[in-house]
Amino acid sequence: MANPTRPLILYGVPFSQPVRAVMWLMLYKRMPFEMVLINPGSRGETGSRNPAFLAKNPGGTIPTIEEPDTGFVLGEAHAIMGYLCNTHGWDDVYPADHRARAKVDWYLHYHHRNVRDASVGLVAPRIRKDLNIPEATQESARRTLTNALRVLEEGWFADSRFLAGPELTIADFAAYVEIGQLKPGFTNVYDFEAFPNVRRWMDDMTKVDEHDTVHVVLAELGDISVEPPVMETIRNANKSALRAVNAKLEELTAD
Numbered sequence: 109m110a111n112p113t114r115p116l117i118l119y120g121v122p123f124s125q126p127v128r129a130v131m132w133l134m135l136y137k138r139m140p141f142e143m144v145l146i147n148p149g150s151r152g153e154t155g156s157r158n159p160a161f162l163a164k165n166p167g168g169t170i171p172t173i174e175e176p177d178t179g180f181v182l183g184e185a186h187a188i189m190g191y192l193c194n195t196h197g198w199d200d201v202y203p204a205d206h207r208a209r210a211k212v213d214w215y216l217h218y219h220h221r222n223v224r225d226a227s228v229g230l231v232a233p234r235i236r237k238d239l240n241i242p243e244a245t246q247e248s249a250r251r252t253l254t255n256a257l258r259v260l261e262e263g264w265f266a267d268s269r270f271l272a273g274p275e276l277t278i279a280d281f282a283a284y285v286e287i288g289q290l291k292p293g294f295t296n297v298y299d300f301e302a303f304p305n306v307r308r309w310m311d312d313m314t315k316v317d318e319h320d321t322v323h324v325v326l327a328e329l330g331d332i333s334v335e336p337p338v339m340e341t342i343r344n345a346n347k348s349a350l351r352a353v354n355a356k357l358e359e360l361t362a363d
């Protein structure tokens with residue numbers, strides 16, 4: 109939308125992987141927004157399963173965005189990133205050429221039932237005990253993830269610096285928030301030894317603008333491979349992350 113008078117609202121929490129992807133794109137593009145905390149899965153007043161939020165997004169998931177000026181609401185991280193690129197002309201990260209864009213979309217569709225299983229198999233069981241994810245589901249998700257990493261290692265990254273070609277695209281944001289969360293320095297719950305191309309790409313992604321701002325939550329949470337974090341640690345990590353994002357947003361609006 110041209111010249112909005114009020115900044116776009118992003119509903120979510122920094123701990124959510126797809127929320128981080130959307131946040132990263134906007135910070136990377138230096139686009140001011142307002143972060144409104146919505147807790148995933150909760151029926152409470154600020155929860156994603158509260159009737160007020162379900163009226164915006166019937167699926168009850170974060171991220172969701174809202175344009176205060178128009179009332180337009182959109183869910184699903186990849187739809188949101190595509191929409192933001194389309195409306196702001198961010199062709200560098202979502203190429204205008206049909207075939208180049210289709211390749212980005214190819215990855216974004218592939219992501220959902222493959223790379224996204226990183227969270228189900230390795231992170232959510234340690235962080236969200238309340239979800240009671242059965243061991244068989246976790247095991248199957250870990251297998252799916254390993255298979256997806258092999259596909260990335262031997263296919264997508266075989267002769268390509270980034271996922272969809274030589275340049276960074278929104279496919280990389282989407283993939284890294286899932287894969288990168290597992291590495292040493294963050295949760296450290298997966299052994300990437302067999303995937304040198306994926307490791308090289310993860311290193312490159314740490315150099316992308318605003319990587320550190322978006323990942324304060326994981327840096328703060330630290331290694332959870334041995335001991336699952338206590339609730340207080342998760343809460344504090346989310347708070348520090350929010351402070352970091354808000355500080356960056358203040359900087360952007362002051363510019």
Ligand SMILES: N[C@@H](CCC(=O)N[C@@H](CS)C(=O)NCC(=O)O)C(=O)O
Nearest residue numbers: 124125126148149169170171184185
């Ligand atoms: N496919 C969705 C997935 C979103 C998603 O799974 N969000 C989680 C948080 S990471 C959520 O909102 N869960 C709450 C729920 O399902 O009740 C997207 O990419 O936006």
